[in-house]
Amino acid sequence: MTDFSINPTGRKQGRFGQIALRWSLYLILCLFALYYLMPLFVMLTTSLKSLEEIRTGSLLSLPRNITFEAWSTAWSKACTGIQCEGLRPYFWNSILLSIPAVAISTLIGALNGYVIAQWKFKGSNLIFSLMLFGCFIPFQVVLLPMARVLGILDLAGTIPGLIFVHVVYGIGFTTLFFRNYYVTIPQELVKAAKVDGAGFVRIFWSIFLPLSLPIVVVTVIWQFTQIWNDFLFGVSFSQAGTQPVTVALNNIVNSTTGVKEYNVDMAAAIIAAMPTLLVYVVAGKYFIRGLTAGSVKG
Amino acid sequence: MSLMLEVKNLYKNYGSVEILKDINVAIEQGDFLVLVGPSGCGKSTLLNCIAGLEQITAGDVVIGGQNMTDVSPKDRDIAMVFQSYALYPTMSVAKNITFGMKVRGVDADTQQKKLNEVAKQLQMEPLLNRKPGQLSGGQRQRVAMGRALVRDPKLFLFDEPLSNLDAKLRVEMRTEIKRLHLDLGATMVYVTHDQIEAMTLATKIVVLKDGIIQQIGSPAEIYNNPKNLFVADFMGSPAMNLIPATAVSKPTGTEIKISRANGDPLVLMDKTKLDLPENVIVGLRPEDIAEAGYRAGKGVQTATCMVDIVEPAGADTYVMTHLGGNEVTARLHAETQAKPGQPLDFAFDLGKVSYFDPETGSRLN
Numbered sequence: 136m137t138d139f140s141i142n143p144t145g146r147k148q149g150r151f152g153q154i155a156l157r158w159s160l161y162l163i164l165c166l167f168a169l170y171y172l173m174p175l176f177v178m179l180t181t182s183l184k185s186l187e188e189i190r191t192g193s194l195l196s197l198p199r200n201i202t203f204e205a206w207s208t209a210w211s212k213a214c215t216g217i218q219c220e221g222l223r224p225y226f227w228n229s230i231l232l233s234i235p236a237v238a239i240s241t242l243i244g245a246l247n248g249y250v251i252a253q254w255k256f257k258g259s260n261l262i263f264s265l266m267l268f269g270c271f272i273p274f275q276v277v278l279l280p281m282a283r284v285l286g287i288l289d290l291a292g293t294i295p296g297l298i299f300v301h302v303v304y305g306i307g308f309t310t311l312f313f314r315n316y317y318v319t320i321p322q323e324l325v326k327a328a329k330v331d332g333a334g335f336v337r338i339f340w341s342i343f344l345p346l347s348l349p350i351v352v353v354t355v356i357w358q359f360t361q362i363w364n365d366f367l368f369g370v371s372f373s374q375a376g377t378q379p380v381t382v383a384l385n386n387i388v389n390s391t392t393g394v395k396e397y398n399v400d401m402a403a404a405i406i407a408a409m410p411t412l413l414v415y416v417v418a419g420k421y422f423i424r425g426l427t428a429g430s431v432k433g
Numbered sequence: 434m435s436l437m438l439e440v441k442n443l444y445k446n447y448g449s450v451e452i453l454k455d456i457n458v459a460i461e462q463g464d465f466l467v468l469v470g471p472s473g474c475g476k477s478t479l480l481n482c483i484a485g486l487e488q489i490t491a492g493d494v495v496i497g498g499q500n501m502t503d504v505s506p507k508d509r510d511i512a513m514v515f516q517s518y519a520l521y522p523t524m525s526v527a528k529n530i531t532f533g534m535k536v537r538g539v540d541a542d543t544q545q546k547k548l549n550e551v552a553k554q555l556q557m558e559p560l561l562n563r564k565p566g567q568l569s570g571g572q573r574q575r576v577a578m579g580r581a582l583v584r585d586p587k588l589f590l591f592d593e594p595l596s597n598l599d600a601k602l603r604v605e606m607r608t609e610i611k612r613l614h615l616d617l618g619a620t621m622v623y624v625t626h627d628q629i630e631a632m633t634l635a636t637k638i639v640v641l642k643d644g645i646i647q648q649i650g651s652p653a654e655i656y657n658n659p660k661n662l663f664v665a666d667f668m669g670s671p672a673m674n675l676i677p678a679t680a681v682s683k684p685t686g687t688e689i690k691i692s693r694a695n696g697d698p699l700v701l702m703d704k705t706k707l708d709l710p711e712n713v714i715v716g717l718r719p720e721d722i723a724e725a726g727y728r729a730g731k732g733v734q735t736a737t738c739m740v741d742i743v744e745p746a747g748a749d750t751y752v753m754t755h756l757g758g759n760e761v762t763a764r765l766h767a768e769t770q771a772k773p774g775q776p777l778d779f780a781f782d783l784g785k786v787s788y789f790d791p792e793t794g795s796r797l798n
Contacts, residue, residue, distance in 0.1 A: 321517050321519065323515040323516070323517050323519035324519045324521065326481075326484075326486050326506075326513070326515065326519065327513065327515055327519035327520075327521075327580075328521070328532075329486065329505075329506045329507060330484060330486075330506045330507065330511060330512065330513045330533075331507070331532055331533035331536055331580075332507035332533055332536040332537050333507075333532070333536045334507075337536060341521075341532070342521050342523070345523035345524075346522060346523055
């Protein structure tokens with residue numbers, strides 16, 4: 136306010152510059168948003184058009200007659216090779232696969248993190264470093280050894296086998312998440328509980344797990360996205376009947392003969408991506424909160 | 434009276450670093466033992482060793498006559514209050530207090546009865562349904578105390594429980610802990626770096642430095658007869674004046690000569706029977722130096738010194754002067770007319786004087 140009385144013109148120019156800057160920022164952000172939304176828009180509109188309309192109309196135009204036929208085809212009639220049952224059975228496979236894999240890897244990660252952060256033993260830091268190292272091993276590297284292990288365990292080509300692969304691969308990340316969260320919890324809490332008579336499991340169950348909601352949400356979102364969207368493990372370690380939805384989507388798109396049914400492909404892609412989108416919309420709020428929780432809370 | 438806690442020849446190492454060396458302490462039922470020392474002296478480690486939260490390298494911990502050296506904390510019949518309070522954040526105050534009983538399978542009626550007793554004792558009935566996050570520092574402290582009290586253990590352990598409170602609350606809680614100790618007649622071990630807390634609460638003080646016990650004794654013993662320079666300097670506020678001097682034996686006693694900036698030494702006569710080496714360090718509490726005419730006694734001698742600084746503190750006025758190259762604090766009455774830069778007649782009371790060896794730091798009288 137004092138500035139204003141001393142140098143009114145300068146102040147006004149400053150304000151104008153600020154507003155212009157602010158609006159150009161908004162403009163740029165809107166352009167980026169549009170750019171990122173464009174593929175979704177094309178997918179959605181294409182999936183609602185008939186084949187006839189796709190052939191004649193432009194890629195960006197809105198559908199003239201909205202039809203959900205492509206969606207129902209993608210869900211229950213599209214061919215994935217010789218079978219023509221749509222995505223439905225594979226979608227179910229993905230659910231059967233990802234829910235246990237997410238649950239098990241999160242639980243193991245929580246236990247690992249709890250031990251590494253609060254029950255340090257000789258070599259615990261080394262073990263943690265090795266687990267971290269596991270996060271950086273590319274998927275491709277483990278394909279052959281993993282195939283061998285699955286063969287030995289008699290789990291090759293089964294859903295439990297895929298669950299096993301995802302749990303093993305996820306433990307590095309889930310341990311990292313939980314360890315970093317639990318390390319912020321004062322060690323005196325464990326000491327107090329020990330004096331109170333609680334043991335390892337009791338302290339974890341009654342004191343640490345109830346504190347863990349934010350980091351559980353983060354881990355579940357992370358793991359669910361990883362596992363649901365995984366293609367490489369799915370295509371490598373499954374056989375007909377146990378393939379996840381991502382593999383089925385690939386087969387629908389690649390195995391059609393004759394006319395490419397773009398509308399069915401797009402509908403199938405949206406269906407396959409729906410659960411991860413849903414998880415983000417429902418739990419996204421907690422995701423951001425959980426990621427920052429460790430750094431803010433003392 | 435039976436011994437409630439005995440620590441015998443306790444050693445604690447972290448790798449090759451010795452944290453605690455040959456600790457021997459014993460206290461009786463109803464004692465209030467305070468472990469005091471500067472940070473890093475090992476006092477909290479010693480408390481954790483007593484609690485069983487730290488494995489000890491050698492020695493024994495005996496609680497209530499039973500050797501607990503290899504017993505887990507939950508079976509030692511102890512309760513502990515932590516510096517950060519360590520309340521379980523997701524549980525209500527009531528659940529925090531009853532958690533220990535729940536874990537031990539105490540039936541619900543007894544739990545409720547004990548909870549009510551403790552809540553009443555600590556006046557926290559209105560807080561029982563709140564979560565720790567909704568409490569103030571003082572209230573959290575109270576809940577942490579309640580969690581210990583409800584257990585009715587053989588031994589209470591306190592790890593700097595007041596250091597997270599503001600100055601006023603700290604004094605209030607200190608009195609409250611003292612009252613609890615009197616009411617319960619319980620045995621307590623208390624860790625602090627605050628020597629005033631140690632003096633006010635303890636029936637027995639252990640002064641630690643670098644993992645070695647410097648002195649064990651009642652607050653009065655520690656205050657009046659510090660065993661070495663470290664204890665003399667650490668206990669008491671303002672600290673004891675430690676003045677380099679030379680001692681000369683005379684037929685009537687010992688002459689203590691303290692050099693002064695103006696070249697004219699201050700000479701005091703100690704008539705008690707002493708056998709001092711030539712070079713000594715004289716330890717005089719600030720209250721043993723008064724303004725001449727305000728202190729009478731057998732050993733009182735007066736001398737004129739230059740006043741450096743005057744610090745009125747309300748009830749007393751602290752006056753600084755220079756003796757033997759050191760700054761010396763005298764505790765004068767509040768109405769003193771002392772002014773900086775002017776001479777003043779001081780009365781030195783040698784009735785409680787301590788002499789230390791400048792080489793070894795240990796007490797000579």
